[in-house]
Amino acid sequence: MYKNLSYLIKHSAIILVILFFVRICFAIAFVPMSIISSNLTVLPRLLFNSLRFDVQVVCYVLILPTVLTFVFAALRKPWTERVLSRFRRLYFSIVCALLLAISGIDMGFYANFNSHINLTFFDFFNEGPMSLIQTIWEEYHCVYEAIAFLLILLPILLLIRRIELDKSSARNALHSASRQQPSRLKVIKLSATILLYIVFLVIGLRGSVWRFPLQIEDTFVSNQKPLNDLVPNAIYMLKKAYKEKNNAFKIAKTDDLLHEYKFKSLQEALDVYTDGKVKMAKNDTLTALQHALFEEVGDSLKQPQPNIVIIYSESWSNYLFNLQQKDAEMYFGLERHFKDDLLFRNFQSVQNGTVASLENLYVSTPFPRFFASAYRFKTLPTSIALPFKASNYTTTFMSGMDAAWENCAEALVHQQFDAIYDKFSLLKDYPHATYNSIGVYDEYLFQALLDRLQKPSKKRQMIAVMTTTNHPPFEFPKDLKLPPLPESFYAKKCFAEHNRKVLDKYLTGFRYYNKVLNEFLNRFKASAAAKNTILIITGDHNVRSILDYDAVDKRYEHSVPLYIYLPTYLRKEAYNKLTNRWGSHDDILATLAPFAFHDTKYFKMGHNLLDTTVPDSTYYSANVDQIESVPTYRKEAERLTAARNLLRQVYFGLYWRTEQ
Template sequence: MRKILTQILIFTALYMMVFAIMRAVMLSSIIVPNNSNWGGVFLYGLGHDIRTFSAIFLPLFLCGFLSYFSGFIKLNLSKAYQILSSIYLAIISFIVAIFAFINFYYYQIYQNKIDMFIFGLKDDDTTALLSIIWSDYPVILILIIALIFTIFCVWINAKILKIKFKKTNQPLWVLIICNLILLYAYSIALRGHPTYNALRASTYQFSSFKPFNEISTNPIMALSWASKEYKNQAHFPPVKMSRIKELEEILFPIFSTTSPNANHAKTHIHFNLMESFGLGLLQEDERLEKELLGSLYSHFQSDFVFRRFLPSTSGTIDSLNRILFQSPIINLTSSKFQKTKLPFTAIDTYKKAGYKVVFAYAGNAAWYNINYFLKAQGVDEIIDETILISQYPNAKSSKHPYGIKDEYMYNKIFEIFNNATTPTIVISLGISNHPPYLHKGQNELNLDLNNSEINRYATDYKALLNAYSYANNSFGEYINRVKNSKFKDNIIIAATGDHPNREYKFDYKTEIAFGHSVPFYLYIPRNLQHNIYYDKYRIGSHKDIFPTLYNLSLNKTKYLSMGGKNMLSKPSDDRLEFAMHINVWANKDGIYPNSSPNGYKFQNYTTLKNSDEVFNLSDDKAEFHKLYEEFSYSVLALRLGLSVE
């Protein structure tokens, strides 16, 4: 037993040292506010690690107690234990080393601990993701380091197993008490607290500074939390109608109705969801904005643009689900409801109004099973890279792991509208600003960035900015064509980002919300601009996109609003004047990160950047985000027929 305890204690200490070094490196890569309790990262990290490794070493611990009985059954299992424990520790050592690197790079990309987005490796285009990981990260070096660490740990284990302990002459009652104390201490280590299960997924936060909470977690434990959350999303529990009505009274009505509109179902609509179209890269710098927006810059100057705007989530499929289907379930498109027609989606609303619905994607429509799900929702035509390559042979040369250049998708969309004989809505999704950032324009950017600006990027900033600029310019060139077309007065174009660029680090001191922000762009011909109220500093988010489009194109039509508002009508209900992201929400009074018990004031009314002025939250603000998420799922369950009285 003493030899096994020595194994557990030495390797626990060694593994905790590895993760402590990992946390120190992660802390060095972020901007930490003055007087922050960075020591708490290591203290709470210690607690997470003890919980994790006490669970991992539980089989060895139990073997120690079984060794007491080996004399009774006349078996000498020491040789077998030496072999099996060495293999077990070799596997754990390799996993620990690999997860230290995974956690570091995952945080750099997502600004978050390991969460269920990691399962995109399985649900997304696995081959494409693996090729990006291979090209962008030092995979061979990481594997070599992990292998060396594993060999080192096996060597240490061999030394431990050769230790000769003196036989103890303590009375039996002393040994029993010692072992009972040991059992109690181990149970505390497993729970993280003497009386309750501490440091769980729901209680791991200790700081109002989000990075500290994320960095303190143990990556292996975080993966287990993510796995449980991911599996829970496969279950769709029923909801009570009484609770839905209660949430409506607390928050806002589920449904709204559009204003009278004389152009009902006559106007074409194009909604464009742009990959990683974040505002952070522009940093409110006009010189940089002109270069990075390219042809889109002039349209940003002449049309409607909202910059105090948040995406729904930090993932493409998740944001697409919430915008089109009002679904908080990330894997809805591949769930047991993948062939179920969901009422009151954006597709359903426009189909009932008489529109032809087209989905255009510069990638492969098999992504997240989106093609089959969209067909079940009533989409009339699905266009993806396969179709685009067949029609535009040059597109094949631009193929990268996630698809082809956006310009070919825009060419096809223009053709659709140019030949349309009935009102048509096109929902499109570009990919050119997706890693590995291979797409670029004819002329490469030559930006003169200083060291502090370059340090913002977690990857090759030149490739990233060229891809960002190319995607924006391609969209701008498409709008140029539309504005000079025969249908220029009969189309509304809306565009936003699915999420900001994940490989651009934001400053948690001033960019708690701004770091997530994306623009919301609208082109509306002058002949369709009736009763427009435009406040470019109005706060909004993805939930507001289709309520705005409905009110611009449909007449007295009932729609699922979910707190959404028409961004181009005068505010009439303060309850709807908010922006919602899964990590933070905001209203006119300030910014409310999920990880903080406090709110933050804005620097001024023109930006989403926050000041360092903190204020206490009222009960309704403290509970709002949680209630909104519950409301979102409850309404989805209602539409799936999962409500009960």
């Protein structure tokens, strides 16, 4: 048994060497030496995380031979050693050949697409593989590459064979052991070896001994893409791509959508949504949908364009502000800003999860998990960045999180965001910044945001920001000091969570965020940036778990606040009377458009909350789970939302079919 486990360890070492060799080749081919030399401080973490990914592959490979080793050890037959040896030789030869082949394919894929194997890799099997094989044969040095593959594989196979040549001594050892009773010391030694081996296997499969298992976020170790791309191996990226393929959504047929949304025809939905202004020409459905869903903006701006900042605040609950009392501070100074500027309390998130809300704002897709689909590699005409870029803005995404999360960095680059500024950018620019397992604390993110706004820029800036600290597992700065809440506060009927420790984490996250947000707004308003910047601040979704909606008004179930700061030259007294309007995330872009866009078009999902020519009663809030409006407008709001959702799904279906 001990000898067989030692064989498995030796074969594992070969796999690790192969993966290390491939990574060296990758670095030589794709990572400029200047990037490595200027980022030496990240190399220890890069090497450590690379090892974690490689060990995970090794442990997956070891599962089958390990199970067979334990089964055969229980049989204690002379022939088991011979069979195991032959199996290991064949098994590890095949595995090593596959590892080399997949790694080579991954490097070829990277050379073409500047990305490891991703979901689009499977298009090879869907779009005429023979023509693609012909293209590969014509464009690549296939013969030389095959020779190189064999030259590398041959010594590996010989080494595997050499390891297994020791099998005769193993049989003799087993035969000798069968005639002798093992000593107690040997039993203890063998037991300890088996235990350590199993522990290694379990930890290796998980990839971590910490709270979170190995995940895509661990591929990001710096703000340099080539260095981050060095971390994962081809096997992990292939597994990730296959998982995304299985999770990819399907586009529904138009007839099924009409039945779902209760319309007789697309023209009926167009009539409802556009008040009869858009007619569908024969065989040109896409054009009609574009007229209905996109808003054309001319060159009607009469004032200078402002910078635009849209902050999505993690789990920023609307209802929790209602719990402010003399001995229970919840606002931390935000009352002054809410009073001085515009605060919409009749407001909801459209989606009820972080990535779903980000997707809704950035690309307005009707399908969940867009960032994990093949479509994320194509710029959609609905991207929020496009009208801003057409209106002479630079576009930036900022967050304290690791932007590899949910493929955010990868997806947003393809949606024409000019820059992605995440955890590693923050830590490089602010070495003193501290962070938790989710990301850099919000206070440092806000400092970086303010610094960016104050830097001279030839163009106006559109900055989309995502905060992170108010998120499980709720880890806060060590020096955080908040005034304690009274004991009676935790007994309020509005709370569904009665575990004091859990409840306190949620409340601390909410209060911490309000504190640092107030400090940011104080500094922002005292800066030159306040003279030419619009701030939009809302929650990505309501706080989860802790509120009992049998005791709390249902209107708060998906409710988040919307705060709007306008620079002095854009303010109107009339805006102060509009804050009782119903609204949702869909209304953000339409509200910003009159201040920012010219000579472009944008995907208009909602309404301008600051339009003084429209009655308040015609505004509504469309969350995926509930629609809110004044009671007399509820049915019309539901019908309008159904028409819009139908038209949007049909539009995306037609658009993607024409792009394929």
